[in-house]
Every structure is written in structure tokens, then in C-alpha cells.
Amino acid sequence: MRLAVMGAGAVGSSVVELAGEYGHDVTAFADSRSAVVDADGIDAPTVLERKEHEGVVGDADPEEALAATYDVLVEATPTTLGDAEPGMSHVEAALRRDRHVVLANKGPVAERYGDVRELEADSEGRVLFEATVGGAMPVLSTITDIGPDHITAVRGVLNGTVNFVLSRMAAEGLDYEHVLAEAQDMGVAETDPSFDVEGTDTALKGVILANVLADGREYTLADADVEGIVDIPGSVLELAREDGRTVRLIVEVRAGEIRVGPRLVPENAALAPTGTTNAVQLETEHAGQLNVSGPGAGGPETASAILADVDRLAHE
Amino acid sequence: MRLAVMGAGAVGSSVVELAGEYGHDVTAFADSRSAVVDADGIDAPTVLERKEHEGVVGDADPEEALAATYDVLVEATPTTLGDAEPGMSHVEAALRRDRHVVLANKGPVAERYGDVRELEADSEGRVLFEATVGGAMPVLSTITDIGPDHITAVRGVLNGTVNFVLSRMAAEGLDYEHVLAEAQDMGVAETDPSFDVEGTDTALKGVILANVLADGREYTLADADVEGIVDIPGSVLELAREDGRTVRLIVEVRAGEIRVGPRLVPENAALAPTGTTNAVQLETEHAGQLNVSGPGAGGPETASAILADVDRLAHE
Numbered sequence: 001m002r003l004a005v006m007g008a009g010a011v012g013s014s015v016v017e018l019a020g021e022y023g024h025d026v027t028a029f030a031d032s033r034s035a036v037v038d039a040d041g042i043d044a045p046t047v048l049e050r051k052e053h054e055g056v057v058g059d060a061d062p063e064e065a066l067a068a069t070y071d072v073l074v075e076a077t078p079t080t081l082g083d084a085e086p087g088m089s090h091v092e093a094a095l096r097r098d099r100h101v102v103l104a105n106k107g108p109v110a111e112r113y114g115d116v117r118e119l120e121a122d123s124e125g126r127v128l129f130e131a132t133v134g135g136a137m138p139v140l141s142t143i144t145d146i147g148p149d150h151i152t153a154v155r156g157v158l159n160g161t162v163n164f165v166l167s168r169m170a171a172e173g174l175d176y177e178h179v180l181a182e183a184q185d186m187g188v189a190e191t192d193p194s195f196d197v198e199g200t201d202t203a204l205k206g207v208i209l210a211n212v213l214a215d216g217r218e219y220t221l222a223d224a225d226v227e228g229i230v231d232i233p234g235s236v237l238e239l240a241r242e243d244g245r246t247v248r249l250i251v252e253v254r255a256g257e258i259r260v261g262p263r264l265v266p267e268n269a270a271l272a273p274t275g276t277t278n279a280v281q282l283e284t285e286h287a288g289q290l291n292v293s294g295p296g297a298g299g300p301e302t303a304s305a306i307l308a309d310v311d312r313l314a315h316e
Numbered sequence: 317m318r319l320a321v322m323g324a325g326a327v328g329s330s331v332v333e334l335a336g337e338y339g340h341d342v343t344a345f346a347d348s349r350s351a352v353v354d355a356d357g358i359d360a361p362t363v364l365e366r367k368e369h370e371g372v373v374g375d376a377d378p379e380e381a382l383a384a385t386y387d388v389l390v391e392a393t394p395t396t397l398g399d400a401e402p403g404m405s406h407v408e409a410a411l412r413r414d415r416h417v418v419l420a421n422k423g424p425v426a427e428r429y430g431d432v433r434e435l436e437a438d439s440e441g442r443v444l445f446e447a448t449v450g451g452a453m454p455v456l457s458t459i460t461d462i463g464p465d466h467i468t469a470v471r472g473v474l475n476g477t478v479n480f481v482l483s484r485m486a487a488e489g490l491d492y493e494h495v496l497a498e499a500q501d502m503g504v505a506e507t508d509p510s511f512d513v514e515g516t517d518t519a520l521k522g523v524i525l526a527n528v529l530a531d532g533r534e535y536t537l538a539d540a541d542v543e544g545i546v547d548i549p550g551s552v553l554e555l556a557r558e559d560g561r562t563v564r565l566i567v568e569v570r571a572g573e574i575r576v577g578p579r580l581v582p583e584n585a586a587l588a589p590t591g592t593t594n595a596v597q598l599e600t601e602h603a604g605q606l607n608v609s610g611p612g613a614g615g616p617e618t619a620s621a622i623l624a625d626v627d628r629l630a631h632e
Binding site (some may be wrong): 146295303 | 330334338451452453454457458461462463466583584586600601602603604605606607608609610611614616617619620621624627628
């Protein structure tokens with residue numbers, strides 16, 4: 001397949017780097033300021049080196065990437081709330097041209113799911129978004145395989161930054177502020193960590209899960225009940241530990257409700273991954289509980305989920 | 317889809333019981349001695365009650381089920397070694413009629429994978445077998461999604477009976493013979509447990525994984541290096557426990573080799589599920605380690621994996 005990759009952060013760049021290995025060509029690649037377009041396939045090493053050293057991917061305008069020749073648009077610009085722009089416009093541009101879309105950007109399917117599905121219904125193109133929930137973990141494809149009707153609840157630990165902070169607090173008996181500063185030094189947490197630690201990122205993933213599980217109804221962030229980890233004192237983790245338990249930021253989607261908050265879980269439970277690992281638990285009607293865990297973020301990890309979606313479209 | 321279900325054990329019976337809920341009709345159902353055939357769909361409750369009380373599913377001959385009207389043959393007769401009969405003949409009969417096959421029976425894809433693929437290549441029908449490895453867990457579909465080329469190793473705890481025995485030995489400090497007798501009383505282990513405790517069942521699942529991962533080469537049980545749990549003294553588990561570790565029967569498939577044997581693993585590791593729970597770890601090229609755990613056996617659990625395969629065929 002020929003890919004137009006929008007967004008040149010860790011995920012977009014990894015897609016460009018790995019596409020060839022999966023048998024696909026990148027015919028367009030854009031960051032917020034520049035683009036490179038080549039119908040025969042761009043030269044990934046050269047372009048990625050230019051991005052690293054000059055901060056631009058090419059001499060073309062980002063709009064030219066949208067107008068390029070491609071089969072699948074890979075939307076890997078940053079997730080935004082509300083109107084989900086500019087991602088949503090990229091999705092719309094691709095679908096109106098009857099092209100497929102693979103999302104790493106959570107915005108369109110968390111904040112404007114109804115619009116996405118409506119545009120998709122009028123298009124020959126399809127929209128897949130495995131990478132938006134749990135990075136490399138096959139969460140959405142497993143839900144599709146089992147059938148959303150046969151799943152009674154989904155619970156997940158879906159933010160690696162938060163999980164790293166909680167794991168370290170529990171292991172070292174340190175307070176939130178100490179561990180957060182350490183995580184920022186290590187590059188595990190952003191300078192402004194609010195999107196993660198206030199639970200917003202986790203909630204968006206819960207909203208996407210609710211949209212996938214729902215029969216028609218559309219959910220947005222406004223439907224989620226969200227509490228973050230900012231107010232957890234280290235002493236709570238210490239008390240939990242004495243009882244063989246720990247605290248994790250868990251999203252639960254069940255019966256049309258989306259709840260995010262710190263929860264007590266047994267230390268060795270499926271929902272107590274350590275470090276930046278993510279975990280998802282599917283409660284099914286006939287197949288008991290299924291647990292999946294793995295890296296929930298990272299450039300190559302998330303890119304591999306995107307390229308699996310591209311393969312899925314190629315085989316259909 | 318219209319299903320012909322061959323085999324009326326826990327798995328076959330559960331498929332018959334649940335098919336309607338998934339929107340499918342069972343048009344034929346056979347055990348080793350009898351069959352019931354109805355092109356409009358058999359009446360599941362009546363048939364299952366007759367099986368329970370009279371030991372037969374109907375008045376027809378099992379051969380009539382094979383000749384019935386159906387879209388998918390569900391092969392749920394017991395796994396046999398070597399020629400994989402009678403399952404293999406059922407697979408062949410369906411494919412020669414250009415019908416699809418969904419397997420719960422491991423024999424055809426573990427012992428005669430080359431024959432199955434050859435018959436499939438000459439048929440309009442396809443063969444799926446998610447239920448053969450890890451029951452309800454989506455192991456094979458996850459491998460397909462990621463792409464076999466991008467998986468460097470698969471490790472698994474794939475036999476619930478063995479895992480129950482090892483978990484109990486570790487938790488109670490009891491010897492193998494004691495725990496096995498207890499497991500037999502509870503119905504978790506068979507009267508003749510050799511197929512499980514000698515590692516054969518685990519090895520067959522490893523062979524299936526190797527066939528799915530392999531690029532052309534065919535594997536059979538003869539290619540697996542197999543050691544069971546019969547000779548593990550309780551004292552080994554005790555020593556392991558003092559060191560924060562435990563013993564699990566693990567199959568590893570890597571670089572064309574299939575090895576089954578008891579291995580030391582950290583007590584809380586992804587590959588140390590407790591009780592009858594199964595676990596699989598996929599080591600990937602770009603997406604780190606993915607772990608899946610869940611019920612690896614059971615009638616409704618395995619039936620749900622079979623019906624997911626049927627849905628996959630229906631959507632293609």
C-alpha cells in the first residue's frame with residue numbers, strides 16, 4: 001500500500017522507518033510545517049535524517065501531502081480535544097477521496113466518532129485505529145474478534161506514564177512530586193504532565209473503547225467520569241502494600257459507563273502491570289476473563305500496530 | 317452460517333448450544349455413533365437433552381452429518397496422533413465440497429498440516445483453528461495480526477491441567493502424586509492423565525504455533541523436544557518458592573525449534589498463571605513482548621473461539 005503519513009513525531013517517524021519492511025511505500029510525509037511527496041516512495045533514511053537535523057521533513061507544503069497519491073492516510077498528529085483538529089480534517093480529506101485512514105491520533109475517534117463513522121459510510125475508504133488504545137497491544141482487534149456483543153466489561157491500565165509513577169511510588173515509598181520529577185528527568189513524563197496524570201489520556205482511550213462496544217450511541221470525553229492520580233499520598237500506597245495490594249489508574253467501561261480513577265488491586269493481578277507496561281482485561285459472556293499486556297506506547301511499538309492495520313486493509 | 321458440528325463432547329455441545337446466539341444455524345450434529353440432520357436448523361435444547369439422557373444425538377448415521385447441507389464444518393472430535401483420524405477425513409470431506417472448516421481438534425493442524433494446506437489450496441473453503449491453541453485466548457489471530465514474520469519467539473503455558481497441578485504443588489508443598497489424585501477427583505485431570513502431564517498436549521500446541529510461524533516448512537509432534545512434569549519433586553517447587561520463583565510447563569517456539577519442559581519462572585511473571593489459566597507471550601521484532609492470558613479450555617470458552625472463527629469466515 002502507498003501511505004501518506006501525517007505527523008512526524010516518534011510514531012509518524014517510526015511508521016516511515018518501518019513501512020518498507022512491511023512491504024509498503026510512503027508516498028507522502030508531513031509535519032506541521034513541511035512535507036515531502038514522491039509518488040514512487042520517499043527515501044526514508046534521508047528524510048528522517050533531515051527531520052532530525054533541520055527540523056523539517058522536506059520543502060513541500062503540508063497541504064501537498066494531503067493531495068498526494070496514496071492508498072492509506074496514517075494520521076499521527078497530536079491528539080487534540082473538542083474538534084480534534086487538525087486530525088479530523090485529514091481524516092475527512094482522505095475519506096472524501098475514498099482512501100483508507102489508520103489513526104494513531106485518538107481525537108477523531110474519541111471526540112468525533114459519529115462524524116468519522118458518517119464520513120466512512122459515504123466513502124469507499126475504511127477507518128481503523130488499533131494504535132489508539134494500548135499502543136502495540138491488540139485490544140480493538142481482539143474485541144472485534146470476540147464480538148462487542150459478547151463483551152460485558154473492559155478494564156484497563158492504559159497510560160504508561162501514570163503507571164510508571166504509581167509503580168515507583170509503591171516500590172520506593174516516595175511521594176508523587178518526587179517520582180514525577182524523576183519521570184520528567186527520564187523523559188517518561190512530559191514537562192506538562194496534566195494530560196496523563198489527570199486521567200484525560202486514559203479517559204480518551206476509555207471513550208474509544210465505549211464507542212467500539214456501543215451499539216449506535218456516540219461517546220465523547222464529556223461522558224467519562226474522570227479522576228487522576230495527583231492527590232494520592234505515598235502513604236496510601238504503603239498501606240496498600242502491607243495488605244498485598246497496590247494502586248493503579250484504571251479505566252472501566254461497562255454498561256455504557258466510562259469511569260477512570262485510582263483503584264486498589266492485588267499486587268500480582270493482571271491489572272497491576274509495572275513500569276510503563278499497559279494491561280487490558282476483557283470480561284466476556286462465554287469465555288471468562290481475557291488479559292492482554294504489553295508496551296502501550298513508544299514509536300516502533302505504536303507503528304507496528306499501525307502497520308498491522310494497514311496490512312488488514314491490504315488483505316481485505 | 318449453517319454449521320455441521322462433528323463431535324458432541326463439551327466443546328461440540330457448547331457450539332450447538334451457543335450457535336444461535338451468534339446468529340448461526342446448526343444443520344448437522346454428530347457424535348461417534350449417531351447424528352441429527354435438519355437443513356432448517358436442529359433444535360439445540362432437544363438434541364442436547366437427548367445426548368445427555370440417551371447418550372446419542374439423533375437417529376441418523378454420523379456419515380449423514382458429513383453429507384448434510386452446511387457452510388462450515390466444525391471439527392470437535394478428540395485429537396488423535398499420527399494420521400489424525402477421524403478428524404482429518406472430516407476436514408477433507410468438507411474441503412472437497414468447497415466448504416469451510418473450523419477446528420477445535422488439534423490433530424489435523426499438528427500432525428498433518430501440509431495435507432490440510434494442500435487440500436485448502438484446491439478448495440474454495442478455508443481452514444481456521446483459533447480454538448486449538450489456548451482455547452478462548454486470541455493467540456493465532458494475534459499472530460496473524462502482528463504478522464508471523466515480525467514474531468521472533470512464542471512462549472506459552474498451554475495446558476490447564478498441568479498448570480493446576482504445578483500451582484497446587486507450589487501452594488501446598490505437596491507431591492505430584494497427591495495433587496494429581498486431587499485433580500482427578502475434581503475432574504480437572506483425566507483418569508489417564510499422560511496426554512497432559514507428559515507434555516504431549518502442550519507440544520501439539522507448540523507444533524501448531526510453529527506451523528503458523530513457519531514459512532513453508534511443516535512440523536509434526538516428531539519435531540518437538542518434550543519433557544513432562546511427572547518427575548518433578550515437590551521439594552524443587554519449595555526451593556524455587558524461597559527464591560521468589562516457581563515452575564511452569566512452558567513451550568517455546570523459536571527459530572524453527574519446539575521445546576516443551578518445566579522451567580523456572582519468577583512467581584509473578586506473565587508466564588506464571590495460576591490454576592487452570594493459560595498464558596502466552598509473543599516476542600516481537602518491533603513491539604516488545606505481548607502477553608495474553610485467559611481460560612485455555614472449557615466448553616463455552618472454546619466454543620466462543622470457534623464461533624469467532626465462524627464470524628471471521630462470514631465477514632470475508
